[in-house]
Structures are given as structure tokens and as C-alpha cells.
Amino acid sequence: MSWILNPEGDRQQRRRPEKLKAQDGAAGPDAQAESAPGSPWAEFPLKDEYPTVEDPSVPGRQVSTKQANRPFLAYAKYRQERQQAHDDWVKRMEERKEKIARGEDVGPEEPDPTAEVEVGCSGVLKFMLYALIFAVLAGKFFTGSYLWELDPPSLRQYLPSTDRLFSESVLATYDGTDPEKPIYLAIDGVVYDVSAGRATYGPGGSYHLMAGTDAARAYGTGCFKTHRTHDLRGLTESEMRGVEHWKKFYAESKKYARVGRVSHLAIDPASPVPEHCTPKKAEAAKDAAAGAGKDGNGNRAHGEL
Template sequence: MAKAHAEWEARQKERAEKLARGEAVGPEEPDPTAEPEVGCLGLLKFVLYTLIFVVLAGKFLTGSYLWEMEVPDIRQWIPTDQKLFSEQALLSYDGSVEGRPVYLAIDGDVYDVTAGKATYGPGGSYHMMAGKDAARAYATGCFAQHQTYDIRGLDENELRGLNHWKKFYAESKKYPKVGRVSHPPIDPMSPIPVHCDAKKAKKQSEGQKAVKKAAAAAAAKREEDAHSEL
């Protein structure tokens, strides 16, 4: 192979001399010992060079290698050591224990809000939401009265409000999800939390009375039908 390359170099030198004298020469001969570039390899090199150019151009023009594009928070997709909290355990993460993170829950999902300790920690405007699942308060705005995960009886607007806050925490880069909180089941016959707004509370009460009346009528009808079959 070395001999072939040396012979090719000699022919190249002879060709160059002829060109210098103005003599006619044939097409340039490729090096017979050179490894031919594989098509896929050439394509990969082109893509790599293009990518490097785009990244450097972004840094030069915008000051950002990613052209100021927002990068999704990959923490949302990386499996982590998600914990299952009891209500009592979650309560110990309300910010009152020095050195312990601040957690809150909404509709069962627990988030680490330590980055917003000025807001959720002791003395913060939303400290009452820390260490518990106050999903109903997010929906109704009754922060003092609705410190509960009971979301029965919410109207469409309130459900939209709850979903807004659930989405806010789920998509937040600042407050990562750390687990779930386990709640005891709610007795369906227990009273629904009274709304802090007097008008809504009255409407809620009337609605519950109508539901109970309809349930009682249905029960009486079933009992009557059962007796008639005897």
C-alpha cells in the first residue's frame, strides 16, 4: 500500500509539473490508498457540523445556546423515590420544624414548596396550606374554612379553579412532586362543608335538601314496590 501511495504521489507531482508548463493533462486521479468515506458517516458528520453551527450561532445572536427556548423540566418524567404520606406525617412538613422541607398537597398529590418558604412557611401568606391537603380551599377560596380534601358538591367554576391549581403545581419547575397523601374515605352521608360565601352557602343548603328529599322519595318508592310484590 505504501508503494502504491508513493507511485500516486509521483504521478501527482508529474501532473503538477505539466500544468505548470501549460501542457494538457487528464482528470485528477484520486489516491488509490485513501479509504472511501461511507455515505452514512458523511451524513452524520454533516448533521454534527450543522448542529454545532446552529448552537454557536444561537449563543452569538441571543446569548443562549438553545436560542432562548424553554427546556421542559425533565424531573417530571424521571422516576424518583415518590413517598406515600399519612395525613399525620404530612403535617410535620408545614415548615415549623427547622431544617425540614415544606410540603403541601392538592387532591392527593404532594409537592415540595420549600423554594417558596417565604410564602408557604411560618408567617407566609399561604402558610395555612402547608402540611395538609386543602384541595377544597383552592377551589372555593375559603382558605380558613375549607382546610379539607373533601371536594364534594363543587360547582363547575370551582372545579375549574381546582384544576387550574393542580395544573400549576404539576407543571411547576419550582415545586417538584414528592409523593401522594393517603386519606381516609369520606362518608357520603356526612354533611358537605359549608361555603364561606353566604349566598353560595344558602344555595348549597337548598341543593342538599333537594337531594335528600329525592333520595327519601326514591327509598319510599322502593319500599312501596317491595310491599306490593308480597
């Protein structure tokens, strides 16, 4: 039944190493056997046999130089040396004043060698400058980019809004053909500066047809040549989602900034809806328009013959 009461088996009893000295107050071999060992290592001193020195904080008291006390003793020695240096400086300053009173020539005033140096604003600015230079050089070393491959923030989004109102004719002059002017485009009435993408929106670029105009319809239909208009009538739900997607793209872009709005002429509701550039979709749009002009019995709606 012993394995039930002690499933881990009999453990070896810890015994006091024979080479250890008996603690103070232990008398005889029986007392030495009953006392718990002070350390698992043989020859471990049970008494503090390190040399003693005078306690820096309590005159007349002796403290041990054991390892635990050495940081305190070293700091106390450092404080004493600092205090002595300060006292010597005070003495030299008094002698200097006496020389001045006697009219003797003295050199420049010596600063206190124990005075704490204040960093000040200039020190903080220097530290920030050095840290910035280090971060930039580290980015170039590790990533090959001074900005750690991060896009520089657009400061325009933090500036107060200064929306400018464009007419359609004025907006057309910012299509990139004039290298001295920025490139603007509009989508659903909002004008954006896309000069940062001149290779894309400038002459010869894949999206040059969108520059200098509000081609909101083309963003939904994909008819970049024939739908360069802000007229959004007759678009399907998926095409409207496409327009909204691009509106959000430009509105949240860190590369392109909003610069104003464009004043459009009113669209005549009786004018025809722009025809889709794909014949199949154009035919489907005609059928949908024809169906919308009839009632549920196939008759034409009121007002039509």
C-alpha cells in the same frame, strides 16, 4: 394585420458583432452572416488561446489552463506535492532503519506528514465542550441569560417513580416552617414538592396555607382559610373544574415534582359538608341540599319524618 400576427412588434434581429473573428470552418462573408454569434460581447474569443500544460491524469496530453480547468489542475498539483512528501518520508524511514541496523543513534520516529489525522472520541468531546461554552456565552451576550431565558428541565420527571406514602400528621411537618425540610403540599391525595416556590408557599407567602396539607377543596371554592381539607362533597360543577385545573397544573409542572401520596382518614358521609366562606354561596348550598332531600311533591324523602 401585422399587429395581429406579431402583437409584440418587430423584434430587432440579433447579428454577429463585426469585430468577432469567424469560427473555424466558416468561409466568406455569407457564412459569417448566417452563423449564430458565439457570444453577445464583442471581442469574445472563439478559440481557446490560453497556454497549455501537460494533463496530470493522461501522460502526453496537453490541456488548457483556462478558468474552468484551473481547480482540477490545482488539485492535481496538490496531490502531486502530497505524494512527493510521502515518498520523501518513506525514503527517510528506510534510511533510519539502515542506521538502526548499523547501531547508529537515531532520533524519534517522524510521523508521516501526509497521514490523515483521526479526530477520535477526545476530539469529539472537545468540540462538544467548546460548542457548549460558545452557546452559553452567546446566550449571556444576546439575552442576558446563560440558558437563553429557558427554564432548566426538571430531571425528576425522567427518574423512576418513587412515590412515598405520607400520613396527614407527617405531611404537616413539611409546611415550610423548618428551613431544613422541603415544602410539600397535596391536592386530592397527590403530594408535590413546591420547595422551588418557597417565597410563595413558605411562611409569609400568599399560598402558605396550602403547604403541609391537602386543601383540595380550597382550590375549587377559594376559601383558603376554612376549606383546608380534601373533602370534595357538595362542590358545584364550576368548583370541581377549578380543582381539576389545579390538579393538572401541578401534574404537568416542570417546576414542582410529585413525591408521593397522602393517606387520608375516611370521611364520615353523615358529617356536615364544609360551609362556604361566602354567605350567599353558603345559603345557596343549603337551599340545594334542602331541595335534594324532598321528592317532586315537596314531601321529605323516604326515611325522614
